[in-house]
Amino acid sequence: MTTVSPMPQKINLLGFDKKAMQDFFVGIGEKAFRADQVLKWIHFNGVQDFHAMTNLSKDLRQKLAEIAEISLPQIIYEKAAADGTYKWLLRLNDGNCIETVFIPEKTRGTLCISSQVGCILNCDFCSTGKQGFNRNLSTAEIISQLWIAVRKLSKADGMHDHTVTNVVMMGMGEPLLNFDNVIPALHLMLDDFAYGLSKRRVTVSTAGVVPAIYQLREVTDVALAVSLHAPNDELRNQIVPLNKKYPLDELMTACREYFKNDSRRSITMEYVMLAGVNDTPEHARQLIRLLNGVRAKMNLIPFNPFPHTHYQRSDADTINHFRDMLMKAGLNTTVRRTRGDDIDAACGQLVGQVKDRTRRNERYLRSINKKVIGENP
16 A cells, blocks of 8 residues: 655744754755845745745745745734733644733833743742643744734734834743743844844843843843842742742842943843732832842832732832832832733733643643742642
């Protein structure tokens, strides 16, 4: 009986940064400069059809169509909030879903991008962490969120004045635990032949994966945000379990080093305001002492409640008093305005339809937690 060999899987070029794209073209017997041409077609022009890439030879276009593709997730939900915030729910090829959120302002448009399906860190106040962890996103799945947002926003009714000027890796997941896939995505965001964003307008957020902070500093100079949320180890161990492995002293040392050679730049410290938990004047005093010698700007985030949480949002007077204490001590401090909560798009609400469905996944999550955050069995 004759057997038919399966067709080889096509290579998805969407996640190739310049170096990977150059290697790809050299590997198929073409010149490396083709990388810039194809990057511009894919990311700057938004073209998926190789036959439409008119500055390539006809033979090369045909060759690319046979061995490669530009594959994107499926948009299964998109909606605008009353305040103009946009949210997309994207289905990946394996059926998992991720969420991406665009937040428009008068002078900028910020896209919040996911790096994992779910999140492994299980921070106690975060609804995303409560859904469990499935897997890391590929570079293509990360950058696809920017590709889709740029195209959708340019076509959406009433959105013509809104473009993506800033990207924050603050969606689902811990970016620095998906380091190898996040870095090429960052390269694409900064590449003039792709999205051409400024290094100051691309931010990686971390809960404090200290070794990866040092590693990030060596390979890129994008902005850094730290999900701090507590001013002492005892409290942070409870609400940010990663702190058990990388306590505040180690984290603050890494923060001091990150922009050591650039005195003009500072790290954003994210601090969710939890009523009666981390919002007292004593917590503010501890925070001031903790950040002594760290070039930082504080971003106070009113907590966004989600089903079954036992936390509550600090009231406005408490948040404002906390802010005033920090500012009086010389810390540049802002209070984040809650956005998109009517479509579950505000910070900490990125759960959507992604669920931790299986016992196997629970066991896997627990085994990874032991390794990553030092959780007891």
